[in-house]
Amino acid sequence: MTPHEGEILKLARVLGAPAERFGYLRQVPLEDLRRFREQVTDVLFDAHLGVLQRMAAASRLLPAPLLAKMAEVVFGPLLSARIAGLVDPGRGVEIARRLSPGFLADVAAELDPRRASGIIVGLPEKLVIAVAKELARREDWLTVARFVEHLPDTVIVASFGFITDDALVRIAPLLDDQARIAHVVSLLPEDRLDTIPGDLAG
Incomplete structure (x- = not known):
């Protein structure tokens, strides 16, 4: 896959349509x-931004455990992703810590990391690695790629334990x-530098 084809794939994901x-x-x-x-x-x-902002503001009044349960049962991953970029990062981290890696992987697939970078960098590395592992299990390399720029090196290094050379070629x-x-x-x-394709190694 070329970067151009990858960009079309990302656009298709955003629009929910076949590439x-x-x-x-x-x-x-x-x-x-x-x-x-x-x-x-x-x-x-930004569609329905006013409503989302009011929901984000209201979330400050509810305890984090209740909001985490509402996110999984009521809001779902798409709405949770939309709201994530509007809440205070510290509050977002407090809620996300109570969510399962599986649900966070669902949210990650819908999330614009540019809008939630404060939450992403504030999450415990153990949780981020668990989410990355779930995305790798699903072979959702598109979502993995979108978060690489927002993750610390320690998380990337840990991810090499379950992301294969073939997957790296697809992510790049x-x-x-x-x-x-x-x-x-x-x-x-x-020991892996000798196993990856030359074009990836540069």
């Missing part, structure tokens, strides 16, 4: 396509920042 429907966008320059995808994301996340073209590939590869243990 094949957007094949005509292969002729659009990569940076323009990325900018368009970010604009679409912003429009979707999906990164928004292609320069990040070299950094990720530099964190690999020496």
Whole structure:
């Protein structure tokens, strides 16, 4: 997969449509396509913004254990992802710590990491690694790629224990920042540097 194809795949995920429907966008320059995808994301996340802001404000009045239960049972992953970018990061971390890795993986697939970076960096590494492991089990490499830029090196290194070389090859073209590939590869243990494809190793 090329970075261009990866960008189309990300756009298709945002719109909830098959990537094949957007094949005509292969002729659009990569940076323009990325900018368009970010604009679409912003429009979707800002839809009904007033209602979401009121829900986020109301969440300050309820105990975190109750909100965590409501997130899983009532809100679901899509609405939880929309609200996550509007709550105070500390409060978001307090709630997320009480959610299961499986549900957090569902939320991650719907989340715009740009809007919730404060929550992401505040989560316990053990929980982040558990979510990454669940995403790897699902082979949801698109979601994994979208969070690589927001994760500390210690989490990335720990993830090498369950992310194979083949998976790394599939994740690399999906990164928004292609320069990040070299950094990720530099964190690999020496015994894996000889096993990854040459184009990934640079």
